[in-house]
Amino acid sequence: MPPKKSIGAEYLKGLWDENPVFRQLLGMCPTLAVTNAVINGIAMGLATAFVLILSSLVVSSIKKLIPNQVRIATFIVIIASFVTIADRFLAAFFPPISKALGPYVPLIVVNCIILGRQEAFSSKNSVGRSLIDAFGMSTGFILALLILSSIREILGSGTFLGFQVMGSWFKPWVIMVLPAGAFITLGVLLGIAILIESKTKTRST
């Protein structure tokens, strides 16, 4: 096992070094699908964070009880429960957001970030560390969705969180709110992330 990281590093790794979207390329489905508007990106990020943090809490507290052979099945049952709670909660208290996110909230169940963290981290680490890791990963995921959805909403609709930010001269690039725009934006951002990574690496060595 690698040496234990400090608490701060455990949290910060989710923001950049192991950012779920830009570095691990996990959870691409919601990343691409719901980022056509900032509000949807934030809501999806928060819903995923809720599920990830609570699942990590539960999985890391009962990790010793779960037989290795049925661990994935157990993780999925736990994750699915929290997803359903999040889904009902959104439908009851934030119906417009629930409508906009449509089928993507139930699909958090199969978001690889969540299962990935349970398998790679929470099932091997203490409750405290797992929670910090989950918070870090959630922040990283929310940040990534925020960046992606801001670019897409500003260029695709000329608005930010629904407010007009571009002048009347601006003709919205419809492609940015379509699926193709999601792939283009994500591709460019990934390229930038790799560029930054390679630049900082060469400097440090």
Add this chain to the structure above:
Amino acid sequence: MSLSARMIVVLTVVGLISGSLLAVVGLLTKERIEMNRQQEIQTAINEVIPSTKTSHKIYEDETLTVYESLDENKNNVGFAVYTSGTGFQDIITLMYGVDPSVSKIKNLTILDQKETPGLGAKITDEKSFLRFWEGRNCEKPLSLRKPAVDSPEKLDPSEVNAITGATISSEKVLEIVNLSLQRLKQIKQGGKLSSEEKNAT
């Protein structure tokens, strides 16, 4: 405990706990979700028939639901029709208001749609689509005007505007409305929409 027994026990216990937790959450949110749905319909009725004071369901079948809308003096000010049909990508659910004689459309609102964002999804846009429906004469089936015009005055009384770049979505909405209008007229002729009959029963 043997391994298989442990596997069964752990999964069963986790499943039971999850199940009961979800049952509780379901119970707690059920009422609110139903309330939201009712509220959404209520808001939509007020939107399509602005003079509505109260409204109630007067007819319902698999294809459409009709609400009768009354003003403060309990006069019928029109019917709100809630219906849905296939769009370009998925089901479009909409509501529109007609006057009591089913000859004029009052307003149209789209409740649920998954059309292409930026193109077909403009069917929810007031400026480029919905405002062209106000006051349309619907004694005969409505038709679509394309290429699109920029102001409602340029349309014939029974024409609605197409959205540039989203003709199919516009056509689908028109189809849904025309189909339900036809059905509405049949129901009306069958006497199922008259308040007198309802008062008598």
